Amino acid sequence: MAKRKLLKIQDRKALFDIPTDEDSLMRHYSLSPADRLEIEVRRREHNRLGFAVQLCLMRYPGRALMANEILPEAMLNYIAEQIGADPASFDLYARREETRMNHVARLLRYLEMRAATTEDRRAALLAAIEAATVTDKGATIATAIITTFRERRVLLPAANMIERMGLAARAIARRQAEAALITDLDPETLGTLDGLLAVDPAIGQTRYHWLRSAPEAPGAGNLVGLTERIAFLRMLGIDPRLQTRVPSGRWDQMIREGDATPAWLASDFNASRRRATIVAQIIKLGQKLTDDAVMMFIKLMGRLFSQVNNRKKQRHMSARLETSKALRLFLDTIVALQAANDMDADPMTILDRRVGWHRLLQVKPGLEAMVENS
Structure with a gap:
């Protein structure tokens, strides 16, 4: 099994490597x-240079020189130039462990x-745990450790020690968040949560997967599916206010991990992590599915309204067409009657010839319907 790490390679370099750019060297x-x-008290050149290097390292990044450590050339040259020493003389100092330890003791006092x-x-x-309650990022957690040591004017321990402390802090923060979610749940509820990861014969899949799928x-059947899931979630009896017990950053991390965890993988978690993951998912899904159901209902109502409105518009267009035909026929009737009057002819004969009595009889039912609807 691969060794768990807190920091990425670039994070380790940013936190622990000796800077080599000109601005950082000057700062x-x-x-x-x-x-x-203080440096000039040392008589030999290699001791002066070694003492100066130790002084600089203890100031930043805040640690002592390590045994057989190879320093960046830019950093060694910059320090050597300030005290008029040959950078090559540092090789002799690096081999004298007793001298290095004596210098560390003196520099701690200085x-x-x-x-x-x-x-x-x-x-x-404790600072790392506090940082881990809001983020899982190793660099942020390690920075909290380093900052605390610096504020207390303490030499930094080895990078590996800081990383182990950060891993421990992150694990503690996770366990605290898990406990906050499940401590008050009774054994029956905990058993029900575990049962969500087992295949339910009634639906042919785990309820955990069913809830998340x-x-x-938008559709009437899909809306029913949402309401069934919401009802099932409420039946579980998980109080959504449990979320307030977990810091927002840690909560978001739990949700991200839960979203990426299928049922078969969640089954392999230890009991605390497994149940806390399920509780977080239940609370999140309760909020999400309720919002989804409301939005789906709104879309369905909008679609229904649009359909009704379209039918109404279609009926209106059809009514306008029928009205237009009736008015045209009425106009033709008036014109025919006027012509009969001008020619002193039989009105019915002219009307039947120009308009057609049968046409007038055909539109009679439609006109009666228009009058009643108005």
Whole structure:
């Protein structure tokens, strides 16, 4: 099994590597007059350079020189130039462990720093746990540890130690969030949650998968499917206010992990993580499916209204056409009667010839319907 890591390669470099760009060298490794006086007390060149390097490293990133450590050339040259030393002389200093340890002890007093104690490590761990309650990002958690040590003017432990502390803090934050969600649930409810991961013969799949595969396309049948799922969720009796017990950042992380976890994988989680994941999904789904059902209902009502409105428009257009025909026939009738009057002819004969009595009889039912509807 691969060893679990807190930091990505680029994160480790950003947090622990010695900077080499000019701006960072000037900001972190420029020696003050007091520094130079302290350095000049050392008589030999390699000791002066080694002492200066130790001083700079203990200031930033905040650690002592490691055994057989190879320093970046840019950093070594920058420090050596300030004290007039040959960078090559550092090789001799690097081989003298006793001298290095003596210099560390002296620099701790000079810089008013100290080695980390149990209390310091505890404070750093608490800071990491606090950071882990809002994010799973290793760089943020490790930064909280480093910042705490620096604020307490304590030498940083090894990078691997900081990473192990961060992993422990993240695990603790996760367990705290899990406990907040499931501590008050009775055994029967916990058993019901576990049962969601078993295949239900009635639907041929796990209820966990069924709940998360709700239909999305607007339709009467799909709306029924949503309401069935909402009713099932309410039957489980999980209080959605449990979400307020978990910090928002940690909650979002639990939701992301749950969204990516199929039922078969959730079954392999330990009991606490498994049940907390299911509870978080139930709360999220209760909110999401309710919103989806409301939106689907609105869309269906809009579609129905549109259909009714279209039918109404169609009827209106048909009525207008019939009205237009009736008015045209009425106009033709008036014209025929006027012609009969002008010619002093029989009106019925002219009317039948020009309009057609049978046409007038055909439109009579339609005219009666128009009068009644108006």
